Amino acid sequence: MTIQFSDFSFRYESLDKPTLKHIDLEIASGEKVLILGASGSGKSTLGHCLNGLIPNAMPGEITGQLELNGQNVQSLTIDQISQHVGTVLQDTDNQFVGLSVGEDIAFALENQCRSRAEMYPLVKATAELVELGDMLERSPQQLSGGQKQRVSLAGVLVDDVDILLFDEPLAALDPQSSQKAVEIIDKLSKETNKTIIIIEHRLEDVLHRSVDRIVLMDNGSVVADGRAEDILVSPLLAQYGIREPLYLTALRRANCHISSADHPHQLSAMPLDQYASPLADWFQNASPYCPPPHGKPLLRINQLSYSYQNQVNVIDAMSFGIARGEFVSILGKNGSGKSTLTKLIMGVVDADSGSIEFDGQDLASLSIFERSQKIGVVMQNPNHMISHHMIFDEIAFGLRNRGLDDSQIEYKVNQVLNLCGLSKYRHWPISALSYGQKKRVTIASILALDPELIILDEPTAGQDHRHYTAMMKFIKRLNRELGITVVIISHDMHLVLEYSSRSLVFSDGKVIADAPMVEIFSNPPLLKQANLATTSLYQLAQYAQIDDTHGFMRHFIQQEQETPLA
Numbered sequence: 214m215t216i217q218f219s220d221f222s223f224r225y226e227s228l229d230k231p232t233l234k235h236i237d238l239e240i241a242s243g244e245k246v247l248i249l250g251a252s253g254s255g256k257s258t259l260g261h262c263l264n265g266l267i268p269n270a271m272p273g274e275i276t277g278q279l280e281l282n283g284q285n286v287q288s289l290t291i292d293q294i295s296q297h298v299g300t301v302l303q304d305t306d307n308q309f310v311g312l313s314v315g316e317d318i319a320f321a322l323e324n325q326c327r328s329r330a331e332m333y334p335l336v337k338a339t340a341e342l343v344e345l346g347d348m349l350e351r352s353p354q355q356l357s358g359g360q361k362q363r364v365s366l367a368g369v370l371v372d373d374v375d376i377l378l379f380d381e382p383l384a385a386l387d388p389q390s391s392q393k394a395v396e397i398i399d400k401l402s403k404e405t406n407k408t409i410i411i412i413e414h415r416l417e418d419v420l421h422r423s424v425d426r427i428v429l430m431d432n433g434s435v436v437a438d439g440r441a442e443d444i445l446v447s448p449l450l451a452q453y454g455i456r457e458p459l460y461l462t463a464l465r466r467a468n469c470h471i472s473s474a475d476h477p478h479q480l481s482a483m484p485l486d487q488y489a490s491p492l493a494d495w496f497q498n499a500s501p502y503c504p505p506p507h508g509k510p511l512l513r514i515n516q517l518s519y520s521y522q523n524q525v526n527v528i529d530a531m532s533f534g535i536a537r538g539e540f541v542s543i544l545g546k547n548g549s550g551k552s553t554l555t556k557l558i559m560g561v562v563d564a565d566s567g568s569i570e571f572d573g574q575d576l577a578s579l580s581i582f583e584r585s586q587k588i589g590v591v592m593q594n595p596n597h598m599i600s601h602h603m604i605f606d607e608i609a610f611g612l613r614n615r616g617l618d619d620s621q622i623e624y625k626v627n628q629v630l631n632l633c634g635l636s637k638y639r640h641w642p643i644s645a646l647s648y649g650q651k652k653r654v655t656i657a658s659i660l661a662l663d664p665e666l667i668i669l670d671e672p673t674a675g676q677d678h679r680h681y682t683a684m685m686k687f688i689k690r691l692n693r694e695l696g697i698t699v700v701i702i703s704h705d706m707h708l709v710l711e712y713s714s715r716s717l718v719f720s721d722g723k724v725i726a727d728a729p730m731v732e733i734f735s736n737p738p739l740l741k742q743a744n745l746a747t748t749s750l751y752q753l754a755q756y757a758q759i760d761d762t763h764g765f766m767r768h769f770i771q772q773e774q775e776t777p778l779a
Contacts (some may be wrong), residue, residue: 265294299369454679545719548746589664590742
């Protein structure tokens, strides 16, 4: 089924200016296309146009045409469009309708009034296609992020649609689950000949498997449309705020010449022998490493345990400490206990045993509000934090609760809006924002309160490179200059690599490693145990036969941190 945008523009009803502007784009039947762009570039809006949410559920003004197999989508109902276009959302929890995996997959067939005898083999075959054949009786809420993503995919596949649309499919997945998701999407592309459209900004992760084309968007327009090889060697990614693969950045820093003929979209396919010498020369210029000094203990976890409904412990006799002024990352697969630990620190749930101390005080003696005066937590899903209609009011909420006057609130809100790249949206309704922009609003609302400890749960989910780099450099400055302690809970190996000096690795509710970040990232067996993956920097050092992978990665990080923002 072909997709044809012809001079297509769209303006949301609540906005003065169009979000999509004069789009001319054709996607042929059976193609696998990556729609790439920074947060707010219009790529998700383009997806909403494809699946019929625009204008059926999100009203606005359309000019130009969008056709599916020659039919104007404005003449089709959302039900008619859904028979051809299946969407897998980034927030999979909002897509579940069944009490079990089997029920959820069968939902579309039930709406078609299929008999049970007809449904069962279809549901079973579809579940096996996405490797969920033995989980049909389980509740979707009991699954990991990667498994939930596959349930959503199966619910779309069972209806045998022609076009599969993935909106930020990797946002909530750990590295191994992310790789698996990309492999399953690639398998579907090759075996079913369906048209695959992936909306993402995590370029290197998507390129774990090849795509036919990359469509690059900025400010509501298509600014490039071509092969991955050509776009990777062009200046377009840096120009439009997209992070290129780490191995390409390292090769460029070593003054290696890279052309599209060198297959830059796949590290293993590149002529790496010719890069070994310049890489070694570049590494020789590495500065001596000075570990950051540690302050007094701030957060202490003592033999902490917690289980849901008295079943298997999600947190199992866990103990570790974080010093004042540290910048620590917590890593681990989906379901390893990372987010549960945050809930325990916040006081949302109570531990079965053990204790949490903050600056020598047992947190059990403090209310949730009292804890929030010391500890700022930015949750993974921004929709779980936002409670106001307008952006300014959302960020000002905590300040108003503290009794600040209007002039103080105005100054503080404008300060963090600017720091988080949200100044031009200060009078916008939150409903008009992308997922990544909502994430920045929640981070801004916490930064405005000047906490002693900031816990960031997946801060880069839905964020493009330019915006999260500006924000993380600001948080790093707060850490260095004001001594604010920062804990990042993340699947984003690039983020962790660049900003944290020490990593805690969780697996099945236990701390299985506590070491400097570069040591963790140079230990493939440990990473595999935690559903993580080595970065392409480590792989590049291995290919170039550089034994000191720790030093190689540290040298890269230092140069990245010294590079000014574009």
